[in-house]
Amino acid sequence: MGWEWGQLQLIRELADRGSVTAVAAATHRTPSAVSQQLKAIQRQAGIPLVEHVGRGLRLTDAGRALAASAGGVATALAEADATWDAFLGRTAGTVRLASFFSAGELLVPGLVERLSAYPELTVETFDEDVATADFAALVVDYDLVVAHRPDDTEPATDTGVRVTPLLREPLDVAVALDHRLAGREQVEPAELVGEAWIAPPPEFPIEQAVRALAARAGAPARIVRRTTHLPLMEGLVARGQGIALLPRYSTQEHASGRFVLVPVTGIRAGRLIEVLSRPERAARRAVRVVLAALQDEAHRIARGGAPG
Incomplete structure (x- = not known):
């Protein structure tokens, strides 16, 4: 079909966010502009990609298949960028990190110290204290999401979410x-x-x-x-x-x-602390560096060692 990357991104945004209004807000467009683009993509496909449900839209099976393929494309592109950055020896960019309150207090100060060795890397931190089941949805807006769940429960099973364990906290x-x-x-x-x-x-x-x-x-x-x-x-x-x-x-x-x-x-009695991310964001070199630093800081805390 000769899909353009922007078209695939738009379909995936609708899959993740669930409404034209939410996609418009996230992509800094008007709902009307998003609707027109969706119509153009659907004409190119030749089969329905979206369907009306009440006053909103949702993806058809064909639309969801296209959205899933967009995730694979995004990951491949991010891995290519990471390989090139590694070749150049460059670690730069901005990483958006969300965490619940106590995890931020526990992990962020040591994380910032560890990342001082990367002057071209910026970490923006955000507080997101949500219910356990709601953490996975945050990966749409953040590069890394520090989440927690009870002992003896299963991690997020969404195939669009990568789960990296950090530590168990009694x-x-x-x-x-x-x-x-x-x-x-x-x-x-x-x-x-x-x-x-x-x-x-x-x-x-x-x-x-x-x-x-x-x-x-x-x-x-x-x-x-x-x-x-x-x-x-x-x-x-x-x-x-x-x-x-x-x-x-x-x-x-x-x-x-x-x-x-x-x-x-x-x-x-304990809680499991882990990091959630989209696969393509986890592939970025800057995100990999931040995630590795989070893991190192978590290991230090679990061992009861000194920062650094």
């Missing part, structure tokens, strides 16, 4: 300094029955771990406060207004003199 029970469990080296789930819990909403990994603890203990968790803001959870715990499951590496520096972290035994 979840410990946080209690006030004068709490009955504050002096313990570890705690069993059954010992937490009846406690007032502070937890995130159900779609977040920590809350799912709280429910797993409750199931093991044989009694429902009594959740009295809900928030996704870890500093607020820490403050409430420190004042004796409840207990919480908190991520060990992200929290341990905040605990000293304020509250105590007690490991849980008898159940695997």
Whole structure:
């Protein structure tokens, strides 16, 4: 058919974003201009690539096949660019990195230090604290997305998303300094029955771990406060207004003199932190360098070593 790359990109954007309005906003065009381009592409194809659903459009099977091929083309082009940059010994460009709040605090300062060796490389960082199931959709707008999910769950299965593991972060029970469990080296789930819990909403990994603890203990968790803001959870715990499951590496520096972290035994409690990306963006040399630096920083944190 002699497809042009811009045509393939437009079809893929519609596949990823789901509406002409969203595609227009992302590509800095008017919805009318996007609609006209889609009509032109469809005339060239000779078969329907989109169909009306209510007041919107969606891709047909033929359109989705074309969108899938666009991903392969984009990856091949990015790999060619990366090979050429490697030949020239050049690492330059801008990488957009999104992460949930506590991962940003945990990883970004060390990442920036590691990347100081690449003066032509710019990393733009963004906060995206969304539900576990919503992280994969962010790869449309960012080069790298730091996501988390509970232990013993499957990673994103979308073939358009590449998943790179970073680390497993244990979840410990946080209690006030004068709490009955504050002096313990570890705690069993059954010992937490009846406690007032502070937890995130159900779609977040920590809350799912709280429910797993409750199931093991044989009694429902009594959740009295809900928030996704870890500093607020820490403050409430420190004042004796409840207990919480908190991520060990992200929290341990905040605990000293304020509250105590007690490991849980008898159940695997943790969250898996990983990086999501589109394959073609992961192929870029600049993105590869940032991803490798993230992995190095994650390994340092897991080992408890010094930055660098």
